[in-house]
Amino acid sequence: MxxxxxxxxxxxxxxxxxxxxxxxxxxxxxxxxxxxxxxxxxxQPEEAPAKGETTDDMTHLVLTVVPPSSPLLPDPDMYSALISFKTQKEKLLAIPGFPTSFTTPSPPVYRVQRAGGRFQGLGMFATQEVHIGDLIVRERALLITTQYVPPGPDGRPNIHAFDVAVHQQMSAPRRAMYLALSNIFPELPQTLGILNTNSLYIGALPGYNGACGGVFNDISRINHSCRPNAVFWWDLQSFSGQIRALAPIRPGEQIFITYIDMWPTRTVRQATLLKKYRFRCACGACTLTGAYxxxxxxxxxxxxxxxxxxxxxxxxxxxxxxxxxxxxxxxxxxxxxxxxxxxxxxxxxxxxxxxxxxxxxxxxxxxxxxxxxxxxxxxxxxxxxxxxxxxxxxxxxxxxxxxxxxxxxxxxxxxxxxxxxxx
Ligand SMILES: C[S@@+](CC[C@H](N)C(=O)[O-])C[C@H]1O[C@@H](n2cnc3c(N)ncnc32)[C@H](O)[C@@H]1O
Structure with missing residues (x-):
């Protein structure tokens, strides 16, 4: 705009x-x-790279895990694989107390199950009544990555990093979760297809103001609606994503977020969803007819x-x-x-x-x-x-x-x- x-x-x-x-x-x-x-x-202003700081750095990506791997942190299921530039990694790990711990409702107030009807695959459903503002789930990502991927020797984006992150950095259970996610881009290498199907925008990481995305085990199962009843947001300090209710949700109701900007017309929204996510939206707003x-x-x-x-x-x-x-x-x-x-x-x-x-x-x-x-x-x-x-x-x-x-x-x-x- x-x-x-x-x-x-x-x-x-x-x-x-x-x-x-x-x-x-x-x-x-x-x-x-x-x-x-x-x-x-x-x-909050997005932090721009300091002058000269990221120029060299941005020729290649570095891989790490968050929290930093340590024998004192024995729970590999809580680790996120991180693909970033060196400056981002260093600035992130230098944040005092990073990453803070977090909690999620226990027992869970949702279930991931077959969505049925017009939806392919799975979706997230409430198992309890949820009110506006209530936390539904908070989760550390399986993978966090910058959107910009520097070119490899052939001049094309060097997507090798995704394979390394998934196959060499993730623990076996985390890798199995990642590879079980849906993939609507079978023509792409598998790790990239899954990334493109499931990643949610998390904004910038310190050190470079380009966009980053996150792939989650449960949050990435949430289907889209142009009339969502929940909202996703990312908390840098705890390195976790969370879903909160934007409308009252009854037990058994499906939880929806929006994948796209909601203000364009229905025709524009549908075209965007078809191109980016390969489905035709049939939400309440997209199925209105005539004057409505x-x-x-x-x-x-x-x-x-x-x-x-x-x-x-x-x-x-x-x-x-x-x-x-x-x-x-x-x-x-x-x-x-x-x-x-x-x-x-x-x-x-x-x-x-x-x-x-x-x-x-x-x-x-x-x-x-x-x-x-x-x-x-x-x-x-x-x-x-x-x-x-x-x-x-x-x-x-x-x-x-x-x-x-x-x-x-x-x-x-x-x-x-x-x-x-x-x-
Ligand atoms: C991030 S995944 C969501 C979870 C997915 N349903 C699954 O089984 O893992 C995104 C994909 O889910 C499907 N999807 C999401 N929202 C949808 C909707 N409103 N109608 C139809 N399919 C939808 C599309 O295939 C889309 O590419």
């Missing part, structure tokens, strides 16, 4: 890192309360328009503050718009992290300005659940839900009316 697109009306939330809003001058209350309504956190299908495409296009703007840019709460401080403007002006956006996000099951956070933030600020305690509590609780799904912690939203009146936005409309009795 080009950053030159028109700035969307929803995007005027102050971005001050994980802190709260910087209130403008006109309606600043005397007492700035303790509880901040979270707003969009700054993105058009409406879904339209809502996703509007969501994309908002995302097209630079959400991390220097946006402010200026319009919220201008509304709060001007009693002549309708009370419902901003909440109506934000509720419409939230309904579109929920309707498409496209709870895009950055945009949803902005919407919840605006709803809570506007309802706090209107002194509508129940509405602030409702949206702050929802925001807490989604924030937990995206990050593993509620991000401060539960404090807002517990005491809306303690936020700096509380009562700004009334205060503005009191100081402008004529308007």
């Amino acid at each position: 080009s950053s030159g697109m028109r700035r969307g009306f929803l995007l005027s939330t102050t971005h001050t890192g994980r802190g709260g809003p910087a209130l403008g001058s006109r309606v600043t209350p005397k007492k700035i309360a303790e509880i901040k309504i979270p707003c969009h956190p700054e993105n 299908a058009q409406y879904s495409d339209l809502r996703r296009a509007f969501i994309a328009m908002q995302l097209g703007d630079d959400l991390d840019g220097s946006t402010t709460d200026a319009d919220l503050l201008a509304w709060a401080g001007n009693p002549a403007l309708p009370d419902t002006m901003l909440v109506n718009a934000a509720e419409l956006w939230l309904n579109w996000l929920l309707g498409e099951r496209e709870m895009e992290e950055r945009l949803s956070r902005v919407v919840f933030s605006r709803l809570c600020k506007a309802y706090a300005a209107l002194e509508d305690e129940e509405a602030v509590k409702k949206y702050a609780r929802q925001a807490a659940a989604y924030e937990t799904a995206w990050t593993g912690s509620d991000g401060g939203w539960l404090a807002v839900a517990a005491a809306p009146q303690e936020t700096a936005w509380w009562g700004l409309r009334r205060k503005a009316r009191e100081s402008n009795p004529s308007s």
Whole structure:
């Protein structure tokens, strides 16, 4: 998306890192309360390679295992094979305490089983009721690799590293797990075909900002939906992937993540999935017909328009503050718009992290300005659940839900009316 697109009306939330809003001058209350309504956190910058550091390094890949092999760490089933550049390996292993330990729900709340119907092979299913934000599984990868593979002597990507990692570095049980994963690219060498079928994007590793992917024993069994009920994310510190619920899931229901961006139209999504994963998606959004299908495409296009703007840019709460401080403007002006956006996000099951956070933030600020305690509590609780799904912690939203009146936005409309009795 080009950053030159028109700035969307929803995007005027102050971005001050994980802190709260910087209130403008006109309606600043005397007492700035303790509880901040979270707003969009700054993105962690991907670490660019230091000048000259990776140039030589990037001519070849190095192989290692994480945690580093040690007789003191006897559990080979927890090791990830890592294919990276030397600088990445060194920076990773130099992180204090790396990798931290982690836990996953025990007994498991899911089962990997034959998916049946339109799905080839296996899928992941809930065995217990799961709520938004709940952890479903956390797992160390079988293999983590950079996407960029330097050329070998013949000038073609040197994919030999995948064979070495799988056949020489993995323990026998880990290798068996890897080789049992599905492979939709039989024309490729087996280790690469499995990688391309199953790897999930994990972002960059320290030392080089190129993309990396991870292959997992259970997480890679999750099928795709354009209306997913779960989200995958990667935690560098523990070197683990996790799946959390994005919607309530009942026992026996299949768990889905999205493999692709969700905002393109159905035609574009289907073409991408066919090309990259060789299946025709028949999810709830892809099987809509007629006006419903058009409406879904339209809502996703509007969501994309908002995302097209630079959400991390220097946006402010200026319009919220201008509304709060001007009693002549309708009370419902901003909440109506934000509720419409939230309904579109929920309707498409496209709870895009950055945009949803902005919407919840605006709803809570506007309802706090209107002194509508129940509405602030409702949206702050929802925001807490989604924030937990995206990050593993509620991000401060539960404090807002517990005491809306303690936020700096509380009562700004009334205060503005009191100081402008004529308007
Ligand atoms: C990462 S694997 C997912 C697990 C796979 N079903 C298995 O048995 O291991 C990706 C492959 O699963 C299948 N798949 C995933 N989502 C699907 C869907 N919504 N409909 C049909 N097939 C799907 C496709 O063959 C795709 O290439």
